[in-house]
Each structure stands twice: as structure tokens, then as C-alpha cells.
Amino acid sequence: MSLNLADLYEAIADAVPDRTAIICGNGRLTYRELDAGANRLAHHLAGAGVVAGDHVGLYMRNSTEFVESLLAILKIRAVPININYRYVDAELAYLFANAELAALIADGEFATTTAVVLPRTPTIRHVVTVGAAADADWGTVTTADFHEAVAVQSDERDFAPRSGDDQFIIYTGGTTGMPKGVMWRAEDFFHAALSGGNPMGDPHSDIASVATQAANMPEMTWMLTAPLIHGAAMYSMFSAFCLGVSQVVVPAFDAKEMLSLIERERVMTMTIVGDAMARPLADAIAEHGSEYDLSSLFVVGSGGALFSKNVREQLVSLLPNVMVRDGFGSSESGIDGDLSIGEDGRMRIAAKPTVKVVDERMRPIEPGSGEIGYIARAGHVPLGYWGDPEKTAATFPVVDGVRMSILGDMASVEEDGTIVLLGRGSMCINTGGEKVYPEEVEMAIKSHPSVMDVLVAGVEDERYGQRVGAVVQPREGHEVPELDDLIAHVAGRIARYKAPRMVVGVDTIVRSPAGKADYRWARATLEAEK
Numbered sequence: 001m002s003l004n005l006a007d008l009y010e011a012i013a014d015a016v017p018d019r020t021a022i023i024c025g026n027g028r029l030t031y032r033e034l035d036a037g038a039n040r041l042a043h044h045l046a047g048a049g050v051v052a053g054d055h056v057g058l059y060m061r062n063s064t065e066f067v068e069s070l071l072a073i074l075k076i077r078a079v080p081i082n083i084n085y086r087y088v089d090a091e092l093a094y095l096f097a098n099a100e101l102a103a104l105i106a107d108g109e110f111a112t113t114t115a116v117v118l119p120r121t122p123t124i125r126h127v128v129t130v131g132a133a134a135d136a137d138w139g140t141v142t143t144a145d146f147h148e149a150v151a152v153q154s155d156e157r158d159f160a161p162r163s164g165d166d167q168f169i170i171y172t173g174g175t176t177g178m179p180k181g182v183m184w185r186a187e188d189f190f191h192a193a194l195s196g197g198n199p200m201g202d203p204h205s206d207i208a209s210v211a212t213q214a215a216n217m218p219e220m221t222w223m224l225t226a227p228l229i230h231g232a233a234m235y236s237m238f239s240a241f242c243l244g245v246s247q248v249v250v251p252a253f254d255a256k257e258m259l260s261l262i263e264r265e266r267v268m269t270m271t272i273v274g275d276a277m278a279r280p281l282a283d284a285i286a287e288h289g290s291e292y293d294l295s296s297l298f299v300v301g302s303g304g305a306l307f308s309k310n311v312r313e314q315l316v317s318l319l320p321n322v323m324v325r326d327g328f329g330s331s332e333s334g335i336d337g338d339l340s341i342g343e344d345g346r347m348r349i350a351a352k353p354t355v356k357v358v359d360e361r362m363r364p365i366e367p368g369s370g371e372i373g374y375i376a377r378a379g380h381v382p383l384g385y386w387g388d389p390e391k392t393a394a395t396f397p398v399v400d401g402v403r404m405s406i407l408g409d410m411a412s413v414e415e416d417g418t419i420v421l422l423g424r425g426s427m428c429i430n431t432g433g434e435k436v437y438p439e440e441v442e443m444a445i446k447s448h449p450s451v452m453d454v455l456v457a458g459v460e461d462e463r464y465g466q467r468v469g470a471v472v473q474p475r476e477g478h479e480v481p482e483l484d485d486l487i488a489h490v491a492g493r494i495a496r497y498k499a500p501r502m503v504v505g506v507d508t509i510v511r512s513p514a515g516k517a518d519y520r521w522a523r524a525t526l527e528a529e530k
Helices: 005-015 031-047 064-075 089-098 107-120 146-151 187-192 205-214 231-242 256-266 273-292 309-318 390-397 438-446 483-491 519-529
Strands: 021-024 029-030 055-059 080-084 100-109 126-130 142-145 167-172 178-183 223-224 246-249 267-272 301-302 323-330 336-341 347-349 355-358 373-378 403-412 419-423 430-431 432-436 453-461 464-476 502-505
Touching: 005 031, 005 064, 005 205, 005 231, 021 031, 021 064, 029 031, 029 064, 031 064, 031 126, 064 080, 064 107, 064 146, 064 347, 080 167, 089 107, 100 107, 126 146, 126 301, 142 146, 142 464, 146 205, 146 438, 167 187, 167 231, 178 187, 187 336, 205 231, 223 231, 223 256, 231 246, 231 323, 246 256, 256 273, 267 273, 273 301, 273 309, 273 453, 301 453, 309 323, 336 373, 355 403, 373 519, 419 438, 430 464, 432 438, 438 453, 438 483, 453 519, 464 519, 483 502, 502 519
Parallel strands: 021 246, 055 080, 055 100, 100 126, 126 142, 223 246, 223 267, 267 301, 301 323, 464 502
Antiparallel strands: 021 029, 167 178, 323 336, 336 347, 347 419, 355 373, 373 403, 403 419, 430 432, 453 464
């Protein structure tokens, strides 16, 4: 049996058929029930003309139907395409066309938007809607209601053999430009994004071993709070499947509701997304934690964004018996390791054979040299970006016959091989010849008791070329710190030249539809106030 994601899930479902797989809102499905539902939808899609290699969009919020749909697409060797439901018409039209979608599965609430965009996407032949859909002009596209369609289909697994070469595409929205589709081979995805089917130890080399592992694992419940449309959330979900875990998938994040779910479902591991979720979660625990039994919780991890040192320490103080972990990775590389923050406030990743720091010639940086280079991953990496050979060549170069993934994150290497993460090279601020990485300054500013969130960007300066500026969202009931106060606060944490030279207060920090820092907005906000 190949290292294929659909084969993987089916083997696990056979190993633990009656264990709960997904809990979402009022929905609750066992591994057997989830498999059967995915089989029925797979038959419907095949009957609607979807064939191996076709791209099928998932334009949905978190739900049991989302997970069924994802598995159904994989079962017939089609390619799932994640679609961010926060995108506006222009972004959707671009993604639909760029991905060359053959079919689409969409929540009913998005029916009107979908119908508006469809005329610009002639490749789409069929749309399945989940839940009540408003009246819309679908043109020549055939449509079906999700639940009505699957009700009449077989739940048999009479599908064609699959391959480890089957593709899995994750569209990623960066801080600039339109989203790009990262093309993974299933086998590479298994090793790089799922840690070889064993996030807790040595990787497996075959699916049978993963299924045996799941069967022998004690029953555990994990909570996934991030939208499944993001790569990090899919990594978490499939990794949990590999352990036969029961997963609470949250339809929408509400910090206090998370505490109730932890108590009700006896959640052991909780995955959130950086400070955007961790800070309100910490505040909810501080205010309401005594009202709930949180004793089952063992791990709080972040994927897709990093914890600041201040928020991490707050969580540790509130949950002293809980392990707080920060995963480092990306849609272009999978999971690259756990990140730690030292007493000096610097972010570090332990040495790992597949993760390196390379110079502009793609040669490894010498440990202890003090040189700064790019973090790169070798081994199981994506094939490239869908339909974009130029960006593929830049991000996934082949060096000495080995394909690498160059992440764009700058780093140095300490003598023992530990990688010191500095920040995104494209966001680097050059002030008087000194390089400043926004993430480092943001982490220092976030430790201020009046700061809820912050973005740092470079502002044009006649004397220094650029100066460091900070856009600050204050905590509720607090004022934006004065510039002198902020400089004094961060001076003991970072070099003085990295401290902000201007501060602008806002009600809410703007992030991209993908949830990432919108540095274009931050820079424009600062420039407008200078």
C-alpha cells in the first residue's frame, strides 16, 4: 500500500472504526462513519464527472462536512484546493481561475458569492452546496445539495488504486501578492507535514505501521481551533488521525467557549494560532479558569504563527502543569521543528538534518560563523507552485541534484548547530545600515502590559533610509504607550537602534485574509502619520 493520504485514513478507520474521529458543533462522527460519508460523497463527485487529477475547491468553514469532503476528494485521486472564506470577489476569482477548478464544494452562505465568480471560472462544471443556499443563477453549472446527494450513494470503497504521487495542493496567502498553490506529493506530505505519521517519535515508512500505532494508542481528545482552510490546521488534523485521536474541530474561535469544550470533552492537546488566539485564551483563563475543570489539558501548541515570549510566559503561569509548544514550519516545508525562546528573547530551532541555513549561493552557513542566511529544507519538499515556474525556481531550487525549499526566513547558526531565527528577509528594515527584523521588535513590544497586538514596519527617513515604526493595538481599558515609555520598555530586551522611533495607535491590527500580518497596511498606516 502506497503512502497515500486516502489509503492512510482508510487503514486507520479499519483499525479504530468505533472511536470518535470528529466532533464539531452538534456533529459527532466515528472513524467508520466519517469514512462511509466520504465514500458516498466520493461516488457523487465521480458521478458528476470529477476524475483523477481534477482540482476540487473547498470553500467552507470548519465542519464535519469539510472533513468528509476533503477525504472524498482524495479517495477518487482528485486534488483538494483550500479556499479562504475571508477572500473578497477579486481574490476568489483569481484563485478559482488560477487553480483551474473542475468542481467546488461550498457552504450555502457562500452561494451568492460563488455564483458571481463562476462566470470568470469556465473550468468549473459542478457545485455542491452545504446547507441552505440563497437563490442564485448558476448558469450551465450543475449543482447538488450535499446531504441530498450523499444520501443516495453507496458507502463502498470501490475506488481505483491510488499512488504516493497523488497530489495535495495548499494555497497559501502571503503578506504580499495573490495566493500561491503549493504542490505536494502525498508521500512527501506524509513525511514532511505529518512527521512520517508519528509526531511523537520516529517516523514510519508504511501505512500498516501507522494503523497499528493508532490501534495501540490510548484514546485521546485533541482540539483544533484554526480554520481547516489553512495548511497548519490540515497538518494537525492528519497528524491526529495517525494516532487515532478524537478531534474537537471548532467552528469559530471563542476563548471562553474553548474552556467549556476542554472540560466537556476532556481535551488533552489544544492547537491554536499564535498570540491572536493565545492572548484572549490567556485572558479567559485568568478571568474564568476557576469556573471550569481544565485538568485534562496537557499540551497547548501553536501552528501557523508564533507565540510571543510574554504570552508564552503568561500561559505557563496560568497552566503550570501544561506544556506550551511552538511549532515552526510553513506551507512550503511542512513541520520543521519546535521553536524555543531563550532568556535573551531570541527564537531558536534545534539542529535537524533536513533543516539548514544557506547563503545566497545555496551553500550551508558555517556554525558559529555569525553569518546570516536563509532557512532551507531538504528531503521531502513540495514539487513547486501550481502554474508558476518562475516562483517555483526561486523558492524550490535544485542544488546538486537535490530540491530544496527556501523559506524566506533569515537565520544564523550557533556553534552547536542550533538555528537562531531572525525574521522574514522581505520585511527587513535597514536603518542607517543596521538590519532590523520586525518580528524581534514585535516580540519585545508585546511584553508591554498595555499592548494587545503590534506590527512593526520600516518608514522612509531622509537621514537613515528607514526608521522603525510600530502600529499598536492597546489592551482593553489601556491607552497606547507613549513613545518614550515604549523605548524604555524594549531597551532592556533588544538593541536600542531596533527600538521604534514612531508609534501609531489603532483600534484593531489588520491582518490578511489568510490571518497573516499585513505589513503593507502597517507601512501605509505609519507613512500616513509621519
